[in-house]
Amino acid sequence: MKIGNGSSYIGDTVEIMKDLIAFGTKVDFVLTSPPYNMRGHAKEIYNNAISFDDNKTNKDYQEWIVEIFKCYDSLLNKNGVVLFNLNYMSSLQNRAINVQKVLCAIEEETPFTLIENICWKKTTAMPLQEARLSRIWENVWVFIKDEDWKSFWEKNRYSLVGKQNYIEAPNNDGASDVNKACFSSSMAEQLLRIYNIEKSHIVLDNFMGTHTTAVACEKIGCPWIGIELDEKTFVFGKDRVNAFIGKYSELEKHGAHNLFTVAEKGSE
DSSP states (O other): OEETTEEEEESOHHHHHHHHHHTTOOEEEEEEOOOOOOTTOTTOOGGGOSSSOOOOOHHHHHHHHHHHHHHHHHHEEEEEEEEEEOOOOOSSSSOTHHHHHHHHHHHHHSSEEEEEEEEEEEEEEEOOOSSSOOEEEEEEEEEEEGGGHHHHHHHHTTTTTTOOSEEEOOSOSSOOSSOSSOOOHHHHHHHHHHTTOOTTOOEEETTOTTTHHHHHHHHHTOOEEEEESOHHHHHHHHHHHHHHHTOGGGOOOOOOGGGGHHHHHHTO
């Protein structure tokens, strides 16, 4: 579905990425945040959606992420960047070390290498009722293709000088019932600008959720591709983008609380 400067697809992320590869699609950035595989956290459901199984074994989760990065390998242009927001979980079933194991699996089993770890400090800490600290910051892992190391360094050795591996941005663009684990368009925009995004660059978010990355791309003026599994979340996100770009007649009124307040005023 064409929306604003981008295209959004509903369905399984791996299957749709394979279709995009078959069509010869190429992107310059991947900016996404996958489900964290919240095993043992029954009250924390990804996207509040039943369409996604957020209770994989740690081995299955690692294999799934590796498969995703192998798709990135075929989709990403030379000197492309993957900005991967993945934080740790800690429970008896899902130990915090599993995130490190996922990162090692990406490094060892795909053509990608980790080059940076960016700290995203949120406005407020995630409230928890467990024996662990509240989360005021999260990790954004930065990957490039190993074969691009030299050319990436030559391309960016001056433009990255003085930039910090630290950003501050709100937790999200406003609370919603369909996704309680999203990030903010400010966070997405800042990450893309660190790596000098241009209006000709194409950004992929293969866990698009409520289309926050799409909103950030609309702010920048660059094209984007989104993939989302859950239909309710997809519709909510599509409407967010249409509201942002002022296509009020195309909004689907589906009880999204305050999302359409500005849009409805703008259409009067």
